[in-house]
Amino acid sequence: MTETPVKRRRKRDRGAARGQVGQPRAPFILRKLGTFNILGEEGLCLIEENADTILAETGMEFVEDPEILDIFANAGCNVDGTRVRFERGFCRKTIQATAPKQFMQHARNPANSVQMGGDATVLCPSWGPPFVHDLDRGRRYATFDDFQTLVKLHHTIPWLHHSGGVVCEPVDLPANKRHLDMLYTHIRYSDRPFMGAFIGAERAGHALDMARIVFGAEYVAENPVLYCVSNTNAPLVMDAHMSGALKTYARAGQPVATAPWVLTGAMSPCTVAGTMAQVLAEALACLTLAQLVKPGAPVLMGSFASTMSMQSGAPTFGTPEAGQMVLAAGQLARRLGVPLHTVGTLSASKVPDAQSQQEATWGLMMSMFAGANLINHATGWLEGGLVTSFEKTMIDADLCGKLARFFDGIDLSENAQAMSAIAATGPGAHFLGSEHTQANFMSALFRPETPDNNAYEHWEAAGSLDTAQRANGLWKKHLEAYEDPGLDPAIDEELQAYIAQRKSETPDMDYF
Amino acid sequence: MTETPVKRRRKRDRGAARGQVGQPRAPFILRKLGTFNILGEEGLCLIEENADTILAETGMEFVEDPEILDIFANAGCNVDGTRVRFERGFCRKTIQATAPKQFMQHARNPANSVQMGGDATVLCPSWGPPFVHDLDRGRRYATFDDFQTLVKLHHTIPWLHHSGGVVCEPVDLPANKRHLDMLYTHIRYSDRPFMGAFIGAERAGHALDMARIVFGAEYVAENPVLYCVSNTNAPLVMDAHMSGALKTYARAGQPVATAPWVLTGAMSPCTVAGTMAQVLAEALACLTLAQLVKPGAPVLMGSFASTMSMQSGAPTFGTPEAGQMVLAAGQLARRLGVPLHTVGTLSASKVPDAQSQQEATWGLMMSMFAGANLINHATGWLEGGLVTSFEKTMIDADLCGKLARFFDGIDLSENAQAMSAIAATGPGAHFLGSEHTQANFMSALFRPETPDNNAYEHWEAAGSLDTAQRANGLWKKHLEAYEDPGLDPAIDEELQAYIAQRKSETPDMDYF
Secondary structure, eight states: OOOOHHHHHHHHTTHHHHOSTTOOOOSSEEOOSOOOOOSOHHHHHHHHHHHHHIIIIIOEEEOSOHHHHHHHHHTTOEEETTEEEOOTTHHHHHHHHHOOSEEEEOOSSGGGOEEEETTEEEEOOOOOOSEEEETTTEEEEOOHHHHHHHHHHHHHOTTOOOOOSOSSOOTTSOTTTHHHHHHHHHHHHOOSOOOOOOSSHHHHHHHHHHHHHHHOHHHHHHSOOOOEEEOOBTTTEEOHHHHHHHHHHHHTTOOEEEOOEEEBTTTBOSSHHHHHHHHHHHHHHHHHHHHHHSTTOOEEEEOEEEEEOTTTOOEEOSOHHHHHHHHHHHHHHHHHTSOEEEEOSOOOOSSSSHHHHHHHHHHHHHHHHTTOSEEEOOSOEEGGGTEEEHHHHHHHHHHHHHHHHHTTOOOOSHHHHOHHHHHHHOTTOOSTTSHHHHHHTTTSSOOOSSOOOSOHHHHHHTTOOOHHHHHHHHHHHHHHTOOOOOOOHHHHHHHHHHHHHHHHHSOOOSOO | OOOOHHHHHHHHTTHHHHOSTTOOOOSSEEOOSOOOOOSOHHHHHHHHHHHHHIIIIIOEEEOSOHHHHHHHHHTTOEEETTEEEOOTTHHHHHHHHHOOSOEEEOOSSGGGOEEESTTEEEEOOOOOOSEEEETTTEEEEOOHHHHHHHHHHHHHOTTOOOOOSOSSOOTTSOTTTHHHHHHHHHHHHOOSOOOOOOSHHHHHHHHHHHHHHHHOHHHHHHSOOOOEEEOOBTTTEEOHHHHHHHHHHHHTTOOEEEOOEEEBTTTBOSSHHHHHHHHHHHHHHHHHHHHHHSTTOOEEEEOEEEEEOTTTOOEEOSOHHHHHHHHHHHHHHHHHTSOEEEEOSOOOOSSSSHHHHHHHHHHHHHHHHTTOSEEESOSOEEGGGTEEEHHHHHHHHHHHHHHHHHTTOOOOSHHHHOHHHHHHHOTTOOSTTSHHHHHHTTTSSOOOSSOOOSOHHHHHHTTOOOHHHHHHHHHHHHHHTOOOOOOOHHHHHHHHHHHHHHHHHSOOOSOO
C-alpha cells in the first residue's frame, strides 16, 4: 500500500504500538523457564483415576444433538438416551492416538502467527462482556463502536498476541448477526490471529467462509486459522450450541478448546481435587468427540475453574484455590499431551482498583506458572466478566509484558555477567555512569507504561493521578498511535458482500 | 489476667483478629509445595564463580571498624587497608562449616515462635518508612502514636507472623532514643517475635538487655529471640553502624540477615546476572564475618535487589528482573545452606491503587515461589518504602492469607475428592445444596476481607467504594477488635525502668 503523509507522521510515535524502545515484540511468548508443579505423581494419578470413574459411572450428557450420540455409539461407548459413558482409559487413549501436541494458528500477517502448545504462551484480550467501562463514561452497555475501538486498542498492545473474539458484546447489533460484524472487525483492523464464532454450527460455518475469503479455501483446509472455545455446561453437560460449533471446527481442522467455566461449590464440588476430576472428565469427553469427528483435529484442554463466595454465591477470583486449580490443569494437560487453554486477569472488582490488580496479577501469574499455552482474558476483564475496562486493559497489558520478559529467563551472556563493570566500579562507587550501564540501559530493564515511579512531589505536581487515571490517558494515546494494518481491497469487498448476503437471508433477532 | 466484661464483649467479634471462620491461624507458613527454580546448574555455578571472583579480586570494604579487619586477618584473609579479599571458596566453606540451616526465633508467647529455614516462611510487616498514609489524613510524617497503632493493627492480622521492627519511623521521638520505645511497643502490645534495633552496637546491646528482661538472660543466651537486618552499602561496603550491630547480635547468638538494598544500574550492574553475583558476594562476606565472630551464629542470606527506571533513576518494583533476582536468590541461599531473607509487597505507587497491587502481588508471589524463609515488608509498603499505608496493610494482608492457603497445597483426602458428591449430583444439577457442600462450605475456600464480589447494583447501593475505601473501614474494625495480649506487670515495670535509665544517660538527639 502507498504510504500517505498521515501514515508517515504516525510512525514517529508508534513506540506504544510496537513495544517500547529496546523491547521488541514477539508473536507469542516462548517460555525459557519451567512450570510450577503443584501435584506429585500420586495426586495426578488420583485425579486421572477419578475422572475415569466419573466418565465410566456418571458419564456425560450430550443434549439436543443426536448425531453426537451416534458418533459415540459407533466408537463403542455406552449411550443411554443422551447420557454417554466411557470405558476407563478410552478417552485418554483416543485423544493421545491422534491429537497433535502442538500446532500453529496462522494470522493473515505471517509474522503474527502463533504457536499453540509446547513452551509457547499466547495472550488474548478480554472475551464476552456485555458492558464496557472507562473513567469518562462509566459503565455502560457495549456497542459495536466499543468493539471496534477495543480491537484497534488491542492491536496497539505489543504484549497481546491474539485479536481474540467477543472482546465485548456489541449489544446494539442484532444478536443473530453480530458475529459477522465482529469477525469482519478482527480481520479488517488487526492482522493478528482471531477467534471464530462459537455459538452453533451455522455461525461457525460463517466464520469458516470468511476465513476462506481471507486465506483461500485450500489454505484453510490445510492450516488452522481460527480458534474456537467450546464450553460445557458444567457439571457434565454439552448442549447443541457448543457441540455444533465444536463439530464444525473440528471437521474443518480448526482448533477447538473445551473450557467449562466452573464455579466450585455451584457447578462442581467446593473442593479443588473434586473440581479438577470433573474438569478433566469433561475435557476428556469433549476432546474425544473432536478426535472421533476428525482424527488429528487440533484441540486444547480448557480449564476455567473459579471459586465462589460461599456466603453470597458470587464468583470470586484471584483465590488460592483458583491458583491451585490452574497449576493442576497444566500438569494434567501435559500428561494428556494437548495444549492448555486457560484464563488470565480475572477480577470481581467493579473498577480498576487495588482489588482488580491483586486478583488479576494472581490469576495471570498462576496461569503462566502453569505453563498455559493460550490465556484468554489476559487483559481488561472486570466485574466477573460482565465488563471490559479500557483502563484495566492498559494496566493488565503491562503485566503481560512483564511476564513475557520474566519468562525469557536470565541472560547469562558475558555482557550480562558484567564482571568487568563490577571490577571497574569497585566498592562504594556507583554504576550509573559506567560504560556497561551506558551500553545497556536502553534494553536492560523492562519498562511498563502505567506505573508512576516518580517522587511524591512530582506525582503531586502532575495532578496526583492514580493508576486508573493515568491509564485513561494512555489508552487514548495508544488509539491515536493505532496503525491500520490495511486489507487487500478485493478481499475486503468480498467479505463485505458475503456479510451483506448472510444478513439479507434472515430477519434481525435480538436473541441467539 | 482477669477477664473484664469489656474484654469478653470484644471476643465476640474477634474473627478478624484470629483468622476468619474456618481459617485458623498458623504461627508461620509451612510450605507443602516446592520452589520455582529459574536457574539451572550451569547458571548457578556461573554466578557462584563470579561471586568468588569479586571477593578474590575486588574484595569488600569494611570501614570505621578496625576490629573486623583483625578478625578477617586472623582468619587468613587478605586485608589491605579497609579492603578485605577472600580466597576462592573460603567464605562458602566457612559458612557451611558452622551456620545452622534452620533455627527457631522464639516469641514470648511460645505459640507464636517462628521457624527460620527449611520449608518455613515468616511474614513481617512494613519496615522503615518515615511517613504513614491513610485515606482520612493523607500522607504525613509518622509519629509514635502511628507506630503503636500499627503494631496493634499488625497483631490483629492472622497472616502476619512477626511484629517486625521499624513499622514506621516515629519521627516525633528523638532519633537516638526511639529504638527503646519501639522495642517496648513490640514487647508490650504484641506477643509475636520482633526485631532488634539495627543501627550500631550500643542500640543492639539495648535490644539484648530488654530481651533478657522479657525472656531471662539464660534463655536469651541459648535461644534466638531477636532478629536483625544488617545492610551493606552496595556495592561492596559495610560501615560500622551495620557491622557493630552484626557483631553484637552474632556474639549473642541472635539471628542476623544481611540484606543489601540494591538498585540495579545504580548500586550494581543493570543486569540480573551481574547484580546477583554482587549480592551473593556481599552476603558471603558478611555471613562469613558472623561465623568468624561466633561459629554457629544463626544467619540468613538477604536479597533485596530492586530495579530502577533507567530514564529517571527512580526505584521500580514488581518488575520482571526483580522477580528473576529473588528466585535466583532462593536457589543460591539453598545451595549455600542458609535461610533466605527477602522482601514482599513493594511498590512505588503513592496510593493503594492498581499499580500498588500489581507490584505488590508480583513481589510477594515471587518471594513465596522463591522459597523465601523470612519476607520483610509483606504488608503496607508504598512509595518505594517512604510510606506505610494503613489501607494497603489490609489489602496486602489478604494476599498473605491467600499465599498461606495456596502453599498448604491441594487436599487429596477422600472428602476433598468429593466423588460421592459428583455421583449424587450428576449432570446438569448444582452442588449448592449438596450434602458435601453443606459439610464443607465453612472451610472449603479462603475468604479474603477486602474484595467486593457482589453484583454491581449491590456495590453501588453500598456507596461504590473502591478497595482502598473499604480497607479504610476494615483497619478501624480490626483495631477495635485488637486484644491486648497482656504483659507480666513485673516485667513491664523492669522494662520501663531500664528505658528510663537509658534515656537519662544522654541528651536527646535528632540524628543517629
